Amino acid sequence: MKKKTTIYDIAKKLNLTAATVSRALNNNEKISENTRKLVQETALEMNYEQNTLARALKSGKSYNVGVIVPRMDSNFFASVIRGIEEELYPKGYHVIICQTHDQENLETGNINSLLNAQVDGILMSISNSKTKNQIFNSLSRKRVPLIFFDRKKDISGVSSVTIDDFNGAYEATKHLIEQGCKRIAHLSNDRSLEIFKNRYLGYKQAILDHGLELDESLVIETHSKVEEGRKTAKALLSMERPPDAIFSSSDFTALGAIQEIKAQGLKIPEDICVVGFSNEPFTRFMELSITSVDQSPIEMGRMTAQVFLEEVNNGKNVKMEKQIVLTPELIVRKSSLKKQ
Amino acid sequence: MKKKTTIYDIAKKLNLTAATVSRALNNNEKISENTRKLVQETALEMNYEQNTLARALKSGKSYNVGVIVPRMDSNFFASVIRGIEEELYPKGYHVIICQTHDQENLETGNINSLLNAQVDGILMSISNSKTKNQIFNSLSRKRVPLIFFDRKKDISGVSSVTIDDFNGAYEATKHLIEQGCKRIAHLSNDRSLEIFKNRYLGYKQAILDHGLELDESLVIETHSKVEEGRKTAKALLSMERPPDAIFSSSDFTALGAIQEIKAQGLKIPEDICVVGFSNEPFTRFMELSITSVDQSPIEMGRMTAQVFLEEVNNGKNVKMEKQIVLTPELIVRKSSLKKQ
DNA sequence: TTGTATGCGTTATCAC
DNA sequence: GTGATAACGCATACAA
Helix, strand or coil, X not given: CCCCCCHHHHHHHHCCCHHHHXXXXXXXXXXXXXXXXXXXXXXXXXXXXXXXXXXXXXXXXXXXXXXXXXXXXXXXXXXXXXXXXXXXXXXXCEEXXXXXXXXXXXXXXXXXXXXXXXXXXXXXXXXXXXXXXXXXHHHHHCCCCEEEXXXXXXXXXXXXXXXXXXXXXXXXXXXXXXXXXXXXXXXXXXXXXXXXXHHHHHHHHHHXXXXXXXXXXXXXXXXXXXXXXHHHXXXXXXXXXXXXXXXXXXXXXXXXXXXXXXXXXXCCCCCCEEECCECCHHHHHCCCCCEEEECCHHHHHHHHHHHHHHHHHCHHXXXXXXXXXXXXXXXXXXXXXXXX | CCCCCCHHHHHHHHCXXXXXXXXXXXXXXXXXXXXXXXXXXHHHHCCCCCCHHHHHHHHCCCCEXXXXXXXXXXXXXXXXXXXXXXXXXXXXXXXEEEECCCCHHHHXXXXXXXHHCCCCEEEXXXXXXXXXXXXXXXXXXXXXXXXXXXXXXXXXXXXXXXXCHHHHHHHHHHHHHHCCCCCEEEEECCCCCHHHHHHHHHHHHHHHHCCCCCCHHHEEECCCCHHHHHHHHHHHHCCCCCCCEEEECCHHHHHHXXXXXXXXXXXXXXXXXXXXXXXXXXXXXXXXXXXXXXXXXXXXXXXXXXXXXXHHHCHHHCCCCCEEEECCEEECCHHHCCCC
């Protein structure tokens, strides 16, 4: 194996000192234009590549950031990650992606192993509300910036980038009401997570604001899986007074619900309207395209990365907390659009 | 910031030497059972965590591996990555995921920045056939193991894990023939990539083996996008003698084709049968579920990781090349199943 | 502006 | 079995 060239090698060749070479390479102030050029040119010639590990060890920065998501095979999270990358790569950072697969122990486990890998920060979307705050406190003690996106937890001093879930849900529900729906069910999810709580609250408020009856038996907590959507829809349809619309906090459960509704011979949107959440690509591709709420995930990723960069550059002197809330957009499609 | 405890701290506390502590922690041979226990216990007490950067600098290993995929928001790649993680995490490795988004320059760029991050190996699925071999040679010169999965390139000394695309395509086409289809079109893709070439060849062989007419005008090269599938289907349907089946090398183009076929008022599978490739989840979820070829992506990921581990542990003395070929499975669904 | 010296946290090679 | 010391490659406070 050819040994990699170090700053020592190029120092020797130029009858200089490693220190000088280091300075020249880092565009330090105190260096003559001549030596700077000379060093940089020979560095190029000798195929010099900085050993990031050594720099990391010395500076305490690894230029790696950890991103923790429940999973990455949903377009939403994949897109957020893409946004993060777009912002961070140009700054020389790398992204280590961890998935929790919604498993409780993996959340803490991932944080720990990221810390162990000396990441400069952690950007995460909470998957389990039960994860103890202890681990987050230990992050703050170690001065490793933590930024939440989408699924946040309210922790003082921790910044977050989210969308206005309340508003998104409110608009979606209002849209259903405007289509003439009177009994709107809501497929919810673990409401100890803020996003699901807020979607529920937005739904509720829209119902109340428009003088409809609020029937809590129409609100069902489930999981973001197609199969769960089917099951839940089945339960709803077998009610004495079944709903005439479903607002789902997830596109996947919305899809399951649609399957079940069709299987029972009901027509969408004539008999029942359905609205999902996240604007996953399949909502557009279905023959019966699905109305959904777009969360501008790429933008969310970019903002999250920007907040991280601010925190990391601010020198850790200023303890700040930034809450960025993006505006969702309702995309109306066939599954909820009754012909007038 | 509380300083992290180092082996020096725990050495001082125990009136030992850092060297001894290191040995105890690493379960070295030459150490008494007593001190080993003592050290390990105090390490626990003092919340000692190994500084991976220092270990990496010293050992030349970063315990990071790079994974390069065209994109990760397809279930196939996401699942391969999951398989890789399942195999590598327990061994203490981290995974840095890079996406090329099918952009030519990103492929080389990603490799370079992964090298810069001192990864111990690169597992990748080629997205562009034009990427010059030069970059791969530089990998081998630096003794950084490279393993291809799915989309490989034939480079001597480089191992790969793929599926038998020829066979998968052959079975898919044979299935269509058994359904009575006579004019089977093939939506291909960049055939300078082996997977697409092999799928084409499998398709062709099945046609020939069953005495059907091979009409090259029914083979169209396109991109793995829904919209492209639509466009291509439109072209096919406007032919003088349109096809009575489509075998697509991608589920996404298959989906687009289905949309177009329906839009033109034709019936699937009665008028035209459609088969895709990859077994993306949506193929199962559509009202008209889509026949597809499963590639056991998780298994593929696990195997790829295992090959990497072998290469990295083998000491780089034995130069070996391993070609693992998994067997695909045809999943027959509504889009190609004519009632007998 | 450049050189000297030192430390980042580990591990490996000597000795004892 | 344990200690002393050097080395991994780089960056910086200090001296010149």
